[in-house]
Every structure is written in structure tokens, then in C-alpha cells.
Amino acid sequence: MSQVNAKPVRIVMLDDDPEDALLVSTAIKGLEYDVPFQHIQTSQAFTFYLSEDYMTQSRESAVILLLDLNMPCKTGLEWLRELRCETQYKDLIIVVFSTSGMAEERVKSLSLGADDHLGKPDRVQDLTHKLDILCRRYVEQ
Numbered sequence: 001m002s003q004v005n006a007k008p009v010r011i012v013m014l015d016d017d018p019e020d021a022l023l024v025s026t027a028i029k030g031l032e033y034d035v036p037f038q039h040i041q042t043s044q045a046f047t048f049y050l051s052e053d054y055m056t057q058s059r060e061s062a063v064i065l066l067l068d069l070n071m072p073c074k075t076g077l078e079w080l081r082e083l084r085c086e087t088q089y090k091d092l093i094i095v096v097f098s099t100s101g102m103a104e105e106r107v108k109s110l111s112l113g114a115d116d117h118l119g120k121p122d123r124v125q126d127l128t129h130k131l132d133i134l135c136r137r138y139v140e141q
Helices: 018-029 043-052 054-060 076-085 105-113 124-139
Strands: 011-012 037-040 063-066 093-098 116-119
Touching: 011 018, 011 043, 018 124, 037 043, 037 076, 037 124, 043 076, 054 063, 063 076, 063 124, 076 093, 076 105, 076 116, 093 105, 105 116, 105 124
Parallel strands: 011 037, 011 063, 063 093, 093 116
Antiparallel strands: none
């Protein structure tokens, strides 16, 4: 991640479970480089983020959205469909972050435009490794 022209990465997480956010923030701290992290817990707060902060952040960083599928009010799949229909979010990197390892769920999220589908691991070290690969993939293009 030391490329001179590389755009920095920022991770935004839409997940109603604070324990999952703690897992991700702990995993990010294990990376060898700084990655800003923002946890958004509700669809209402995410709508506000999109209208107020996303455009500024996306000019400065590659924004990776970790998207939980099982959200109250609006599901992750509903968010995925909506975001992929709006051109202003074309550069948003959407990674479905799910406890389910079901192949059908992965196929569905990828067919709706997710850039990746990441299972929620049990160990922080495993997640740190997966996030490192994910960040490097989108920064070192």
C-alpha cells in the first residue's frame, strides 16, 4: 500500500450489530497501514451518510462498503439493488458481509452487483487477513 499514486481506502460498514462492528474495527487495527473505519447502524443513518458524506469521501478515498444482508427496515439486498441503480454510487465498492455461507446468497448478491461476498469469520486474525487482501485489491489497481 505504499504506492505513490494509490488512492487510500476507507471502510464504511452498514450493520445493525455492534459486535460485528467491533470485530471489524479490531481487525482493521491489525493491518500494517491506516484505514479509516465508520460504522453505520441503521438505514436512516446510512441514508444521511449517502446524502452528506459519501461524495466527499469518495473523491478522497476508495470507499468499501461492508454491507450486512440482515438489516431491519431495508435489507442489504434492497440497498444493493438501490445503490447499483444510481450512477453517483458507481465507484462505491460493495462487499456483502454475511454470516451465511450459503452459495445461493453469494450468487444472488454478486448478480445484483456486489463486488465481493465476504463471510464473517470467527477469528479476528482471519478477518484482518481478508480485509488486507480486499484493501490491496482495490487500491493497487
